[in-house]
Structure formats: structure tokens, C-alpha cells
Amino acid sequence: MKMKKRDSSAILNSLSGGVVPNRGIQHIMVGRTDEAKQIMSDLDHVKKGTSIIKIFIGPFGSGKSFIQGFIKQLAFNEKFVVTSADFTPERRLYGTENKAVALYSELMKNLSTSTQPEGNALSGILDKWITEVQMRVMHEKNLTSLEFDNPLFVTQVEQEITNVISKMDELTGGFDFARILIQYFRGFVKDNQDLQRRALRWLRGEYGTRTEAKTDLGVRDIIDDNNWYNYIKIFSQFVKQIGYSGLVINLDEAINLYKITHPQTREKNYETILKIFNDTLQGNIEGLYITFGGTVEFLEDERRGLFSYGALKRRLETNKFETTEFRDLSQPVIKLTRLKTDETFLLLQRLRDIHATHNDYEASITDDEIKRYIVAEYNRPGAVENLTVGDIIRGFLGALNILHQNPGYNREQIFGMVEQSETKASSIQSRFSRTEG
Numbered sequence: 001m002k003m004k005k006r007d008s009s010a011i012l013n014s015l016s017g018g019v020v021p022n023r024g025i026q027h028i029m030v031g032r033t034d035e036a037k038q039i040m041s042d043l044d045h046v047k048k049g050t051s052i053i054k055i056f057i058g059p060f061g062s063g064k065s066f067i068q069g070f071i072k073q074l075a076f077n078e079k080f081v082v083t084s085a086d087f088t089p090e091r092r093l094y095g096t097e098n099k100a101v102a103l104y105s106e107l108m109k110n111l112s113t114s115t116q117p118e119g120n121a122l123s124g125i126l127d128k129w130i131t132e133v134q135m136r137v138m139h140e141k142n143l144t145s146l147e148f149d150n151p152l153f154v155t156q157v158e159q160e161i162t163n164v165i166s167k168m169d170e171l172t173g174g175f176d177f178a179r180i181l182i183q184y185f186r187g188f189v190k191d192n193q194d195l196q197r198r199a200l201r202w203l204r205g206e207y208g209t210r211t212e213a214k215t216d217l218g219v220r221d222i223i224d225d226n227n228w229y230n231y232i233k234i235f236s237q238f239v240k241q242i243g244y245s246g247l248v249i250n251l252d253e254a255i256n257l258y259k260i261t262h263p264q265t266r267e268k269n270y271e272t273i274l275k276i277f278n279d280t281l282q283g284n285i286e287g288l289y290i291t292f293g294g295t296v297e298f299l300e301d302e303r304r305g306l307f308s309y310g311a312l313k314r315r316l317e318t319n320k321f322e323t324t325e326f327r328d329l330s331q332p333v334i335k336l337t338r339l340k341t342d343e344t345f346l347l348l349q350r351l352r353d354i355h356a357t358h359n360d361y362e363a364s365i366t367d368d369e370i371k372r373y374i375v376a377e378y379n380r381p382g383a384v385e386n387l388t389v390g391d392i393i394r395g396f397l398g399a400l401n402i403l404h405q406n407p408g409y410n411r412e413q414i415f416g417m418v419e420q421s422e423t424k425a426s427s428i429q430s431r432f433s434r435t436e437g
Contacts, residue, residue, distance in 0.1 A: 062338045065252055068250040077114070
């Protein structure tokens with residue numbers, strides 16, 4: 001297997017720690033071919049000017065976070081800006097006491113691009129854009145270098161920047177957003193890092209009062225619990241204007257919205273989802289691909305889930321003609337099931353080869369041993385119903401580490417006895433399939 005050491009390291013370290021890798025997901029993507037095709041189609045539509053919302057639903061361990069990580073990798077390849085955040089009791093779509101703006105700030109902190117995939121890419125995005133504008137002006141004016149000490153050159157660059165951001169004035173909050181970008185540009189040209197930091201702080205939603213923002217930056221508004229979503233829409237337009245394909249937002253752990261105990265607050269959060277749904281599907285915004293990851297209860301519970309909000313239930317109910325065999329992946333809700341045992345087998349094969357490649361040794365674990373390992377794992381009481389693929393992966397990688405470092409280790413303690421029958425494996429597959437159904 002040929003792959004970058006950085007990718008194999010990210011895969012092995014992340015999966016051993018129970019989290020989704022930031023790199024190399026394509027090497028371990030199994031059992032999601034149809035979903036991957038749909039995601040690619042969705043991203044292509046967004047590049048062409050639409051916006052799309054997707055809600056991935058499934059039990060714990062079904063791969064919701066993994067598929068959002070896969071979306072991130074695909075989006076990088078298509079030149080999107082990508083960000084993500086988990087819902088928590090302190091980060092919501094709607095809330096008081098800065099709970100909504102906390103979600104916005106997390107999204108801005110996690111902004112990433114293909115060249116800066118780990119996050120904190122906001123300043124990099126702005127610097128790259130300003131540099132490109134400067135180079136364009138330099139070539140148009142037949143200059144031999146960037147003349148930062150030439151007031152005329154600086155004015156011309158600022159005019160080019162103004163031409164881009166003036167298109168956002170018609171959006172609510174667009175005027176102040178444009179003024180902040182001008183302030184950042186002036187800090188960039190004058191090497192005034194303090195001014196740049198203040199502009200970034202405003203863009204990240206970190207100003208607590210309008211008075212402070214006006215004193216520091218001369219703007220009349222700040223990003224807060226009430227207007228944060230407007231600024232998400234503005235930012236998605238901005239990245240499109242400066243040459244990116246659009247903005248991808250992955251929101252996970254939506255079960256934390258379901259867990260909100262106050263009915264009116266919970267409903268306000270669902271109302272925001274409805275607003276996003278309407279904006280994306282009615283064409284009120286372009287260049288935004290936004291996904292949610294949640295459990296079946298989050299979607300279908302008619303007392304506390306999305307289906308408790310009538311307008312959302314009507315929009316999110318499954319296509320009545322869909323079956324397990326014939327699926328409609330173009331609809332907003334995509335239901336995920338846990339990997340089947342044969343797909344888990346393929347995944348462990350790949351991890352075996354990645355582990356060997358990363359550690360520069362010849363893999364000795366046979367396919368039969370992998371099969372026996374899966375049988376042993378699912379043969380535990382209650383495992384078919386409760387064991388997740390993530391649990392199996394962590395255990396398997398632990399086994400690989402032990403065997404690599406201790407060649408004399410008794411392999412039967414890991415993989416079980418050779419005598420384990422095909423009948424037992426078939427029985428487990430049968431019970432697993434019934435659970436998935």
C-alpha cells in the first residue's frame with residue numbers, strides 16, 4: 001500500500017483514540033459508495049451556485065462523524081472552505097448568554113482549507129486573498145514589485161478589495177463586515193498586527209459589547225446570539241467572491257439539541273434549522289453546504305425531536321417509495337446503518353496493511369485471522385446490538401501494536417481458536433442483519 005506517512009500516522013493515531021482522522025480518510029472508506037457519489041454530486045451543485053442541507057441520521061457508531069470527515073476531505077479537493085463544530089450544552093443554534101455566538105466562534109476557529117486543514121485558517125484566507133489582489137494590481141499597472149510605500153498602489157488595491165466586498169452590502173450585516181475587511185487590509189499593508197488581531201477578533205464573534213467594537217474598529221455592530229447566522233451567510237458569499245467553491249459546515253452531536261429541557265428553547269433551535277432549510281432549498285443563499293449529524297431520536301421523536309416541529313416534519317419525512325434496497329439519497333435526510341460484517345472485514349484488512357506500511361514491516365496477519373477476530377468480537381453477549389465498529393477498530397489496532405512489538409505473543413488470545421466454526425460466523429451475520437433491519 002502506497003500512502004503518505006503523514007496520512008497513515010493520522011489514521012492510526014486518530015482511530016486508536018476513537019476520533020475521525022483529519023487526513024487519509026479515502027484509504028479507509030468502505031461501505032459508503034452510494035453516499036460518496038451523492039456527496040460529490042451535492043458539492044458540484046454547490047460549486048455552481050446552489051446551497052444544500054443534509055441531515056445524517058443513525059445510531060451511535062453508525063459513522064455519522066466519519067462521513068462528515070469524508071465530506072471535509074472531498075470538499076478540500078474541490079477547493080471549498082470547510083469548518084465544523086459539535087453541539088454542546090454551551091453551543092447551540094439559538095440561545096442566550098452567548099450560547100449561539102459560541103457556536104459561531106467555534107466554527108470560525110475551525111475554518112480550514114486544503115493548505116491549512118487543521119483549522120485556524122481565517123487569517124490565512126484573508127492574507128491569501130489580499131496578496132492575490134495586490135499581485136493582480138501589480139500586473140495590471142505593469143509594476144515590477146509590490147510598492148507598499150506607494151500611496152497610489154495601496155489605494156488601487158483597496159479599491160479592488162472594496163469592489164468585491166461591496167457586493168455584500170445588500171446582505172444584513174454586510175456593511176460592517178465589509179468595513180472590518182478594510183480594517184484588516186490596512187493592518188496588513190501597514191504591518192499593524194494589533195489592528196489585524198482586532199479585526200480577526202470581530203470576525204470570530206469575540207467582541208462582547210458594541211462600545212468596545214466601535215472604539216477599536218469604528219463599527220456599529222458586533223456578532224452576537226441574534227445575528228450570527230446572518231454572518232455565516234455573509235461569509236459563505238465572501239469565500240465564493242474571492243475564488244473558493246463555497247463553504248462547507250459540518251455540525252455534529254445534534255442529540256444535544258434534543259436534550260434541551262426547556263421546550264421553547266428547544267423549539268427555537270429547531271426554528272433555526274427550519275430557517276437554514278428554507279434558505280438553502282429556496283435559493284436565498286448560494287455556496288453553502290451544511291450537514292447535521294444526529295440519532296434517530298433527534299429526528300423522529302415527536303415529543304422532543306425534529307418531528308415535534310410540524311414544519312420540519314413535513315420537510316424531512318422519508319420518501320415514501322424508498323426501501324432498504326432502493327434509496328433516495330438526494331433527499332435532505334440520509335439514514336446510515338452500521339457497517340455489515342463483510343464491510344468491517346474489508347476495513348480491518350486495510351488497517352492491517354496501513355499499520356504494516358506505516359511501521360515498515362511485512363504484514364503477517366491472515367484474512368482468516370481477521371475473520372476469526374470479528375467472530376470473537378461479535379460473539380460476546382450483547383455485542384451484536386451494542387458493539388460499534390469504532391470499538392472493533394480500537395481493539396484491532398491495539399492487537400496490531402501488541403503483535404508488532406511482541407512477536408512471541410500468543411495469537412490465539414487475540415484471534416481465537418482455528419476451530420471456531422463457519423456456523424457461528426453465519427449465525428452472528430444473521431443476527432447482525434436482523435438488528436440492522
